[in-house]
Amino acid sequence: MMLNIVLPLLLSLLLTSAAAVQQWTFVQNGTSGIVAIEAIVVSPTLVLMYDRADGNPLLLPNGARAWAALWDLEKNVATPLETLTNTFCAGGGFISNGTLVAVAGQPREDPYQPPADGRMGIRLFDPCTSPGGVNCTVFEDPANVHLAELRWYPTGLRIPDGSLMVIGGSHSNTFYNTDAANSIEFFPGRAGEAGTVRPSKFLLDAEPVNMFPRSFVLPSGNVFIVANNLTMIYNIATGTETRLPDIPNGVHVTNPFDGTAQLLPLSPPLYEPSVLVCGGSATDPRIPEANLSTQDPASDQCSRITLTPLGVARGWEVERMPETRVLLESVLLPTGDLLLINGAQTGYGGYPSIRGTNATGMSNSDHPARRALLYKTDAPRGARISHEGLPESDIARMYHSSAVLTPQGNIMVAGSNPHATVVPASESQFPTEFRVEYLNPEFITANAPRPAIISAPAQILFNQRATLRVNIPADLHGAPTKVSLMDLGFATHSFHANSRLVFLEHTLRGSGSDTMLELEITAPPNNNVYPPGPAFVFLVGGEVYSQAVKVMVGDGGNPPRPDQGVRMPVSSV
């Protein structure tokens, strides 16, 4: 009798919870022709990729090997792009007028000989819509438009005035950063500071594991920076550095011990920021490079801190991933959850340089982490991270791989090259990887009905309302809706600089049976919550989300822009 009641109940509970786990699927399609070391979504259908000048199969019209390309998300083909400087190991982001700025890079290299050293390089790209079409070119003027200091492995961060803050790096290609560029500069140069840099004591203290500093603009307008196992708040106006708590348990998270880091979604009305840091390595960086092993376990630690006075007083809270992971990427989803993808379970970043990696085809890392993890941002601590529903990839994606959320709503995964040159599969367990694949959420694989944004204004001004026309399929009526305003980031080296999600206040108008609804949104309150520049907007219904539309947030003018929108009581450090 009891069983008769309990069993069906149990079964239905099991079925409900099984149905609630979304199944993801990998689909391979096309080859990128260059290694997607840097991957940036520049338009609804195009991803810009930068690599080094090497033995890439993708050729420029003049027959030379390409080291930059535009990937077409619809046709799954790469079109080569010409660049003057060596783009390898650059950082960057969009600025307030919508131009993508890539900064720094690699010295000139033989035998491939890109015409110019890339370390002071500034490359401008104005998003275009069709490869080979108008303005689909990289603009460079290295003699006149360049950085003030040589940099390799710096971060580029769009700040509240819409310009790019260029943070750290090295003067030369190193494993440990022993030739560091421990300074900060801006593009365009700030008034009275053009052609100069600001020295950073924090970056100096973070040597020698301080490359690609993980950096975030907070709603206070300050910048939070993680380098090595150290953290700080940087005040842009005064240049003041204020140290915050170290990452716990001696875990180091910047290159060459790459963990990933992400600003979690900002929600109205308070927009309280939290930062998540996952993976990396607890190896003591005083151990010489030659004594490190590819078999050293990475860290399984995820650490999260809320950057309010109270949150800082509470400090970092620690969780564990089901496996150790280095060289992983974090990809923010429109739902506010994250995918942690790519990487390896043991070893380090960099090219073969550590113990036992002296033969062709060897790698500084080993044991590829083939299965992505879903991080549920709002779940209780201890129940946030899981492999459930996520498949293993056939492809090892280790050093110099990337992953980006596309405007279509799936995740493009590309690259991997733990070698200094192009190494084929016949010569390495972990070859240079040109295959592109997509990780599709179940609703894309199943072609299930999705919310759709039918029309949206091209520009939204801070703290102003705007109206979108949308369609929400009948199955999703009643599901909680979210409107996600996102910068999809500049993905490289386990950090997606500028990646950001702001949930917008919104009201849906129209009856449940309408197929065409009006969605009134309110833009972010000001330029600290979302630094002015381009964004993609997704409409989320339950766990299902629309394709994105691109909008300009703010007045779209050249940097520096004045403060825009309404000031709020500051809720962050």
Ligand SMILES: *[C@@H]1O[C@H](CO)[C@@H](O)[C@H](O)[C@H]1NC(C)=O
């Ligand atoms: C690969 O992409 C092409 C171009 O969009 C498409 O026609 C083809 O169906 C895709 N193949 C798979 C396996 O998805």
Ligand SMILES: *[C@@H]1O[C@H](CO)[C@@H](O)[C@H](O)[C@H]1NC(C)=O
């Ligand atoms: C192409 O770039 C030029 C110079 O930056 C600009 O004046 C022009 O408007 C751009 N064209 C398009 C179609 O965006």
Ligand SMILES: *[C@@H]1O[C@H](CO)[C@@H](O)[C@H](O)[C@H]1NC(C)=O
């Ligand atoms: C940060 O790293 C340094 C050097 O490895 C170490 O001395 C220090 O204890 C670490 N901090 C924490 C909180 O583990």
Ligand SMILES: *[C@@H]1O[C@H](CO)[C@@H](O)[C@H](O)[C@H]1NC(C)=O
């Ligand atoms: C590094 O390896 C060398 C050679 O095996 C050894 O003599 C030395 O003690 C090691 N140093 C450290 C710090 O582990």
Ligand SMILES: *[C@@H]1O[C@H](CO)[C@@H](O)[C@H](O)[C@H]1NC(C)=O
């Ligand atoms: C590579 O290193 C190993 C020890 O780690 C050594 O036994 C071997 O001789 C080295 N090979 C070459 C080609 O240097």
Ligand SMILES: *[C@@H]1O[C@H](CO)[C@@H](O)[C@H](O)[C@H]1NC(C)=O
């Ligand atoms: C955007 O601003 C930068 C910096 O001032 C400038 O170099 C670039 O030409 C601008 N882009 C456009 C499209 O005007």
